[in-house]
Amino acid sequence: MIFGSDKGRLLKGDGNVRASAVAGALALSAFSAALSLPNVVQAGDWDFSGSVAGELRVFPNAPAFDEQDDTRFSPSIAVEPEVVYEWSGGDDRITFVPFARLDAHDDNRSHVDLRELNWLHVADDWDSVIGVDKVFWGVTESRHLVDIINQDDAVEDVDGEDKLGQPMLNLNLFRDWGTLSGFVLPGFRERPFRSNDARLRGGLPVDDDNATYESNAEEYHVDFAVRWAHTFDDLDVGIAHFHGTSREPRLLPRVNDDGRVVLVPRYDQIDQTSLDAQLTKDAWLWKLEAISRSGQGDRFFATVAGFEYTIFGLLDSNADLGLLAEYLYDGRDEDDAPAVLTDDDFFLGARATLNDEQDTTFLIGGIVDRDTQSTSFSVEAERRIGQHWKAELEGRFFVNVDDEDLILNGIRDDDVITLRLTRFF
Amino acid sequence: MNSFQSQHSPRRSGVTAIMLAALSVTAAFGAGSALAETPEEKGLAIAVEADKRDLGWVDSESELKMILTNRNGETSTRELRIKSLEVEDPTVGDKSLTIFDRPRDIEGTAFLSHTKITEPDDQWLYLPALKRVKRISSANKSGPFVGSEFAYEDLISQEVAKYTYKWLRDEACGDLQCFVVERFPVYENSGYTKQVVWIDQQEYRPMKTDFYDRKDSLLKTLVNTDYNQYLDQYWRAHTLQMDNHQTGKSTTLTFDGYKFRIGSSEGDFTSNRLKRAR
Numbered sequence: 001m002i003f004g005s006d007k008g009r010l011l012k013g014d015g016n017v018r019a020s021a022v023a024g025a026l027a028l029s030a031f032s033a034a035l036s037l038p039n040v041v042q043a044g045d046w047d048f049s050g051s052v053a054g055e056l057r058v059f060p061n062a063p064a065f066d067e068q069d070d071t072r073f074s075p076s077i078a079v080e081p082e083v084v085y086e087w088s089g090g091d092d093r094i095t096f097v098p099f100a101r102l103d104a105h106d107d108n109r110s111h112v113d114l115r116e117l118n119w120l121h122v123a124d125d126w127d128s129v130i131g132v133d134k135v136f137w138g139v140t141e142s143r144h145l146v147d148i149i150n151q152d153d154a155v156e157d158v159d160g161e162d163k164l165g166q167p168m169l170n171l172n173l174f175r176d177w178g179t180l181s182g183f184v185l186p187g188f189r190e191r192p193f194r195s196n197d198a199r200l201r202g203g204l205p206v207d208d209d210n211a212t213y214e215s216n217a218e219e220y221h222v223d224f225a226v227r228w229a230h231t232f233d234d235l236d237v238g239i240a241h242f243h244g245t246s247r248e249p250r251l252l253p254r255v256n257d258d259g260r261v262v263l264v265p266r267y268d269q270i271d272q273t274s275l276d277a278q279l280t281k282d283a284w285l286w287k288l289e290a291i292s293r294s295g296q297g298d299r300f301f302a303t304v305a306g307f308e309y310t311i312f313g314l315l316d317s318n319a320d321l322g323l324l325a326e327y328l329y330d331g332r333d334e335d336d337a338p339a340v341l342t343d344d345d346f347f348l349g350a351r352a353t354l355n356d357e358q359d360t361t362f363l364i365g366g367i368v369d370r371d372t373q374s375t376s377f378s379v380e381a382e383r384r385i386g387q388h389w390k391a392e393l394e395g396r397f398f399v400n401v402d403d404e405d406l407i408l409n410g411i412r413d414d415d416v417i418t419l420r421l422t423r424f425f
Numbered sequence: 426m427n428s429f430q431s432q433h434s435p436r437r438s439g440v441t442a443i444m445l446a447a448l449s450v451t452a453a454f455g456a457g458s459a460l461a462e463t464p465e466e467k468g469l470a471i472a473v474e475a476d477k478r479d480l481g482w483v484d485s486e487s488e489l490k491m492i493l494t495n496r497n498g499e500t501s502t503r504e505l506r507i508k509s510l511e512v513e514d515p516t517v518g519d520k521s522l523t524i525f526d527r528p529r530d531i532e533g534t535a536f537l538s539h540t541k542i543t544e545p546d547d548q549w550l551y552l553p554a555l556k557r558v559k560r561i562s563s564a565n566k567s568g569p570f571v572g573s574e575f576a577y578e579d580l581i582s583q584e585v586a587k588y589t590y591k592w593l594r595d596e597a598c599g600d601l602q603c604f605v606v607e608r609f610p611v612y613e614n615s616g617y618t619k620q621v622v623w624i625d626q627q628e629y630r631p632m633k634t635d636f637y638d639r640k641d642s643l644l645k646t647l648v649n650t651d652y653n654q655y656l657d658q659y660w661r662a663h664t665l666q667m668d669n670h671q672t673g674k675s676t677t678l679t680f681d682g683y684k685f686r687i688g689s690s691e692g693d694f695t696s697n698r699l700k701r702a703r
Contacts (some may be wrong), residue, residue, distance in 0.1 A: 049532060090703060102692055122701055125692060136556040161555060179697040203658070231547075236560050238697070249626065282545065312565040313613075357493050357501050357572040359531070372579040387501065390530045424529030 044087030053078045059199050064413040066247070067205065067221060069105060069197045070101065076103040080115065093120045095133075097165075101156070106198035109155040115147075125174045132165035135183075137238060138289055139228065139278040140304040142326045142347035142367060145289040146274035148242045151189040151224060158200065158396065158411075159378075164189045178230030185223040188245045191265065202410030204263050208221045211249065211265040220271070221245050238276045246270045246296065248338040256383040270295035283310045297336020304328050306347070318356070324349040339406045344370045358384040372402035392420040445508035468590030468606045475629035482659050484510045484689040488681045496673040501525060502570055508690050518542060519582045524702050525571075535702040537694060540582050543612070546628050551699040558699050565682075567616025574645060574667040574676040576616055579636075587612050593621070598632050601625040617644070628652075630660045638671075645669050655685050667669050 015234040037205020057074040078101040085094045097116035103109035135149040144160055149168070156162035167187040173180045176309030193206040215221040230237055249265035256262045279286040290303040306326030314321045329341035349365030359382075366377030377399070382392040394417070401412040462470070492502040504527035510520040511686035523601030525534045540546050546563040566578040588608035595604055603623040610617055618641045623633040631649055638644040648661035665678040692698060 011432050049529060051529075084702070084703075093703070110460070120701065124690070126696075127701060134556050138557075139559075149507065174692055174695065174697060179695075228500055231696060245441075280547075280560050280562060283562050285560070285562060310562055310565070313616075318569050321567065355569045355572060357495070384530055385526060387528045388530075422530070 007358070010280065027415050038289040042171065044085055044092075047084040048081070049088070049425065050079070050081035051422050051424045053080075053420055055418060056418045057199075058417040058419075060300070060415055060417070061413045063199060064410075065201075065203065067395050068199060068201060070122055071105045071199055074103070074105045074199070076101055076109065079104075082116075088095075088138075091122045093122075094118070095120065106155065106195050108192060108195040108198065111155065111192060113153065115163075115165050117165070118168075126174050127174075129168060129170040132167050133170065134163050134165060135168075135170070137240060137274070137276060139236075139276050139285075139287045140289050140306065140326055141287075141308070141349065142306075142365070143289075143328055143342055145291055145302060146238070146239075146240065146276045148247060148272060148274070149183060149185070151191055153192060153248050155192045155194055157320040164192075165216050176226050181227045181229070183223075183225040183227075185244060188219040188221060188223065190219065190267070191247070191249055193265075200411050200414045200416065202263075202407070204251075204253065204261060204410075206251060207254070207262040207264050211267060212243070213267045214243065214269045215267075219245075234280050235278070236278045238274075240274045242270070242272045242274075244269065246338070250336075250338045268296050282404070283312065293332075293337075295340070297333045300330070300337065302328075302332065302340075304342075314352075318354065320353045322353070324351070328367070328390040334406070341376070341405075341407045342367060342369075346370060369402070369405070372405060373400050374402045374405045374408050375399045376408060388424050390420070390422045390424070392418070394418045394420070433632060464592045465590060465599055467592035468608070469585075470627070471592060471604050471606055471624060472585050472588070472590050472608070475631075478629050479659055480511075481685045482511055482656070483684065483695075484508070484511060486686045486687055486689075487661075487683045490679045490681070491571070491573055491575075492677045492679075494675045494677070501528075503573070508689060508693070510691070510694050512691075518546070518584065520581075520691075522699075522702060531571075531701070535699050535703075537696060537699050538581065539694070540584070542584055542586055546581065549696040549699055550700065556698055556700060560696070564614050566612070566614040573678075574669045574674055575665075575678065578610070578612075578617075579617055579647070579667070588620075592595060595626070596623075596681070598623045598625065601627060601632070628660055630662070643670055655681070659685065 020092065031189070032149060055076050057076070059072050059074070062070050078099070080097060080099045083096040086129050095116045095118055098112065099115045100112040101110060114132050116131075116133055118129050120134045121128050122375065136147055137149070138144050138147045138369065150163035150166045151159055153164050166185060166189060169184040171182050190208065192213055193208050194201040197207040198286040205206070213219070213221070221244060223242070224241040225240060225244075227238055227240035238333055246268045249267050252266045253261055253262035253265050270293055272291050274289070274291045276289045277287070285308040287307065288303070288305045290301070292299060304326055306323055308324045311321045311323070313319070326347040328345045328347060330340045330343045332340060334340070334344075345367050346393070347365060347367045349363065352362040354360040361382050365381040368375045377397055379395045380392070382390060384390050395415075397415045398408050398412050401408045426447060438588050464661070486506065486508045489505050490505045491505070493501045493503070502567060506524045506526065508522045512519055515596070520540070521538050523536040525531045535551040537549045537551075537608065538546055539548075548561050548563045550559050551557070563626050569575070571582055586611055587642055591607040593605045593607055595602060597603070603625050606622050606624060607619055608622060616639065617636050618639060619637045621635040622631055624630065625632055627699050630652060633649070634647040634649070636645040646668050650666070651663035652660050653663060654660050661683055663680045663682065666675065667678070668675045
């Protein structure tokens with residue numbers, strides 16, 4: 001939620017369209033296979049819902065780099081409908097969730113994506129998903145370290161919470177000893193980056209038309225993942241392994257045909273083993289995420305660990321106040337692995353939930369580098385209006401940025417305040 | 426929030442046996458005379474009987490509409506569905522799954538609760554926008570449920586062992602005759618010092634409950650009406666009216682489409698299945 005993905009900020013579309021097409025074909029063939037089953041003659045249920053969001057981003061400062069337009073007020077609109085068709089008493093379900101954003105200034109942020117198009121089949125002790133879907137793993141708030149199935153939709157926000165749909169075959173077995181999930185991931189989604197003239201693009205433009213891959217199969221490399229998850233009383237644990245194309249690209253400087261220095265994304269083959277765990281004790285949530293990754297220079301270790309403590313009924317009111325603290329470590333060598341914001345950082349945050357009829361929530365959080373004291377922090381507020389609307393206000397600020405900080409230095413003057421009004425239908 | 430008003434599960438049969446044993450000892454000393462029964466014993470016996478009459482419903486499903494009214498008379502609406510599973514193991518509690526349909530911004534949000542007898546409940550929340558299942562703290566017993574006048578503790582299963590009891594008097598309640606029983610929460614983090622419950626003598630159904638806050642002043646009144654009987658045994662109120670006397674706010678909860686013994690299994694109530702709930 002608050003800042004997770006630090007890295008990407010330019011954009012790209014081609015490979016995404018191709019991967020979507022593969023996934024679409026996959027889901028459609030699954031759909032027709034499902035429909036041709038003899039027991040599926042009875043009519044199912046349709047459900048339509050979704051949202052339309054108008055957004056205004058305000059940049060208080062002039063941009064840091066010449067190529068960037070001095071955009072101060074940047075409106076955009078996003079639409080995300082959801083169509084669900086269910087049959088066999090809900091044991092079979094087709095979900096279709098397209099997404100589109102039209103941005104007044106950032107051409108790369110104007111984009112469409114297939115968030116979901118999949119067939120879910122639920123049986124007694126297993127279920128399966130065929131098609132494009134979104135999968136979340138993890139427990140911490142400041143960084144989603146173990147969450148690896150989906151690519152970041154990095155043009156949407158800098159918090160790492162918006163994801164591109166991922167084509168997959170997923171089988172989940174529910175057993176006494178836990179849930180075992182297997183994933184076959186055909187088709188890789190390249191990370192989108194912001195336009196050269198856009199705010200939040202970073203110090204150098206990214207040439208995302210010329211991304212390179214370690215695998216000769218490029219974006220058609222088939223990736224695999226397996227995960228076991230179980231609850232032991234107060235403890236929820238997940239252990240996973242991923243083998244395939246790194247969702248994080250390295251950004252390699254190149255001189256392009258115009259004689260300009262640009263960054264070219266490079267997607268390595270990696271193996272990543274991860275652990276996530278949460279211990280829930282009264283009002284305390286103790287959280288741990290850790291990974292060990294090979295394939296980008298020396299094998300490295302990274303972790304996020306911390307707690308969330310909630311004061312319920314603050315000052316005799318209905319409001320709750322959650323206090324969050326996490327430590328982030330990442331041991332990667334940035335000569336061989338993608339740059340990361342949080343190598344040795346502390347995160348502190350607070351969440352106030354008023355528990356009123358409008359579900360009013362306030363959030364504040366900051367990540368501070370232990371070495372340089374470079375800081376990024378965010379303030380968020382949201383509230384429902386009537387039955388169908390929601391208003392959100394977010395501010396993201398970069399302060400005390402060290403010149404050596406590869407990521408923050410590129411967006412140091414791109415503090416942004418976002419006002420979003422969403423209509424749900 | 427295990428089946429909002431269905432208070433019962435077979436797990437209590439163990440507890441019940443102990444309590445009945447205690448009662449029979451009392452009965453022996455009292456030479457079979459009810460006169461020797463203390464108000465505490467009588468209160469407990471009423472709770473045990475009410476509990477016994479609601480054993481064996483297995484599982485249920487219902488649709489709920491919640492209308493929240495503020496002091497100015499403005500209303501907002503929630504729609505949700507609840508599935509409940511009676512658990513046979515006497516050491517653990519009932520399980521429930523709540524899925525939100527309205528308002529639309531929280532559509533698809535799902536809440537899973539494994540009720541415990543003395544330990545804190547296990548609770549998970551599914552947030553559909555992120556596809557994230559989050560284990561949450563269950564220490565928040567007295568907080569409002571989705572902004573309503575119902576607290577979590579008003580909605581979760583009302584285990585016999587979660588209170589101590591004291592019978593106060595018998596009196597008329599509408600057309601019926603009621604036991605009036607005080608009960609005192611023994612679980613941690615309750616927002617109440619006590620509750621006073623009117624239970625009808627014919628069917629042992631809760632008709633009205635007064636809730637007293639931590640300062641022991643009257644906070645809320647709950648009235649249960651529109652009772653229907655299912656499977657020739659199980660009574661369910663279809664309207665729950667909760668009035669907050671201190672804020673002037675109120676919440677009306679109406680139940681529709683009750684179904685019993687629909688074939689739910691333990692597997693439908695696990696955190697790893699929560700993201701499939703609809």
